[in-house]
Amino acid sequence: MVSTGPTVEPSGRHGGEQWGAPATDFAYLTQTATRIRETIERVIEGKPDVVKTALTVLLAEGHLLIEDVPGVGKTMLAKALARSIDCTVRRIQFTPDLLPSDVTGVSVYNQETRDFEFRPGGIFANIVVGDEINRASPKTQSALLECMEERQVTVDGTTYVLDAPFMVIATQNPIEMEGTYPLPEAQRDRFTARVSMGYPSAAAELEMLDTHGASSPLDELEPVTDAREIAKLIDIVRSVYVAEPVKQYAVNLVTATRHSPDLRLGASPRATLQLIRAARAAAALGDREYVLPDDLQELAIPVLAHRILPAAEAQIARRTAEQVVADIVRSVPVPEPQRRTR
Template identity: 55%
Template sequence: MQAMSTVLEGKAEALRMAWTIVLAEGHLLIEDVPGVGKTLLAKALGKVVGGTVKRVQFTPDLLPSDVVGVNMFNQEQHRFEFRPGPVFASIVIGDEINRASPKTQSALLECMAERQASIDGVTHELPNPFMVVATQNPVDMEGTYSLPEAQRDRFMAKISIGYPAQDAETDLLANHAGKDPLKSMQPVCSIDKLRRAIQTVHSVTATDALRDYIVRLLAATRDPSRFSLGASPRAGIHLLRASRARAVLEGRDFVLPDDVQALAQPVLAHRLIPSRDRQSGASSVHTTLQEILASVPVSAERRSPELAVAQLATPTGRGRRAPIRSAGE
């Protein structure tokens, strides 16, 4: 994150969110207006990891075979050979993904969900780790398509970059005008180290009570009066995995409700479709989701807030805050 901050100045929160998704083995969607650094963040992410990085520029005439690959006939050997597409890389940068047709976008569905690609009946395994970092312009801009719901659901999180602060933009003009800041970047993390870090995330403790909290949040999004399309079971898996990664970045080996609440908006919001009544009103998806976070209690049991805070703050034998526990523990 320190190396990437030299390229994308003043965007520490976006960088931290990007690395949360990397450690959680998810895929990241970056949506914002042109020119704020969406592609720069994706390319910097690929630069600092010493693995294979491929970029796909999505255009209306892009074909599925341009993404996953194609079988070509070798006239010298009189047989078909598979020529892998750019999706066969550790980090795949999908630039302006919503400018391609839905048919081409769907070519990524199997790759993102199962980390494999099937071409002419043959299944090819993708590298480990495998991550798609896609950028898109807002859907109301010219030449864009809406991503299908099935593809949005495969992205673990969606974030925005936003315009830089004035002092950061002044530094940007002084340091980046006239030169490419990515050229001086060197890998600071090998693929092997990244794999070990991901394995560390897998070992982070999440109690039954915390998983129950996530399930109750998901159930609240499936209320027809709030959303016509609620969060899927895959969304709950993504939320838990991202929460484990955030706990690691915070220096903990257990998940707290704070992790879930901090990640609920970027992990869930892009999957939800507001109900017809909410669409006609002033309430947005983010506002409704914030209402759910405020209304769903952390603990399923009715306890006083003072008791809940005391349980979360009680030191364990190793001097850390204890994870949330159910009433029977």
Template identity: 60%
Template structure:
């Protein structure tokens, strides 16, 4: 249905005119070769720790390159925190970890001004959000007030403490884990907080073969203990900038808008996806295309990411929720009935 990526033309994001494929953009092409090689190493590092679930590594890498934040949701013990730690250890950068608890305060995340009598002035002591990768473990065990301390950090890459704004380092990625809200001692994430996460993934149980492999590998020692960095934060930042130059045709952009727009009038939903969902779905699709070695986005990329990027932003009606409908069900249904754009002139 879709063209061979190796023969598709590279299209100029500015005017939509196709370039001669023999005279494409060599810098972008060379950069994509490096990007594929680096992301392959990151995927391998994640797969060595979280066995039998390659789709998790693909989505995690896409969110990393797209400059988004990742929410990992599932029951305890399936590897949520292990996945987050594996990503952090595979990248040579500053890492901070926050264990969310009911008594955690916003200042425990962002930092606090401390008065120093020796200098007769306040000194800012940064909190754990001042790292490149921030692991928020069991984020929904903290109160909504503490959860909201991350809103400015995740959206604007900065935090304001006592009226003073402090920039956060780049790259900046929050990988948060949470347990299902039905479990004891949890608080549902507010809609505005969920909307800040580019994607939500569910780890799920491994199959029998993968679980046996996990037992063999971890019988004596945790694989995290031997995981070494395979790239640097500076490289990730440079490759993320490259991803922004991956081309998305007007037809693909319209497909994104059609999918997201269909949620806003869906009878099973009280609140559809925001324009931020459209932006982040396109960014993630560009990252997935780039990690596949392509300089352009296909509808397949959008389809692969629609559920993890859009579903967690939807607010179901009471009737739908009581009837067992989920956000994933709604997005799957929209994907089935939304026409896929046809390829034109040998490419998208």
């Protein structure tokens, strides 16, 4: 990773007005995020990078896809993040017989009132945990498209706005193909980032035997913040400054995926937007009020890799999407450090 130093000064004015949130706001954000991270790490041992990415996606107003083999803690991570925040949480167990109306809700005729009334589905919560999302049919998966992108649900011509903050944390098993349906490109594109848990280290697995042996540590988790505070943190993240060269760098990274000979499908403009949002959150978590190119480089693989499709030649050469994105990050020139004039 190439470090270029800040592209803007950490304090000053932009366009004649003060930009960025006050320093006290960023201190409050990092303190709250630290409490959430420490709470999650009481359950998920030895995976600080995965926990950091999950927090980044939460503050970037995004959605997280956790993809890995069985038994490595995918659902545990999703539950730990949900329980760390005092907000509404719903879990949807995706199965082949799950219907779209089970997700979004349905209008039911009421005999007493002689009118139809809406019964909300599982998507009506601040944090929605979708377990084994690829076990549901594509028709049911598509019920999430409007929810994830527009934060609303339309049933029988009536639109219902979802409460903020709203985040979908979905898990899926990438290797068990029987009884599963691949996520469509439109569905994957709506996830801000994809992470893999990976196997724990020997020390972390040994510690897990002690902490998880007698009882589940999830039962002891207490919320350290609530939905209203998370909404405030998201507002702080929105104020993080992104210099024009850094924006151009993000566009160049995404554009490079569309012209790479190793890919038959590059990243969408939505990917550029999500990359910048995630970079703002990463900068805020780093107690910075400005985005660095390093933030984009660090997030390029989790934000872009699940949105692209390798070409046949790359697949034959056994080059993964992550490897292609890493090569693109190394090949795209990094913007030169700039100092704003006062």
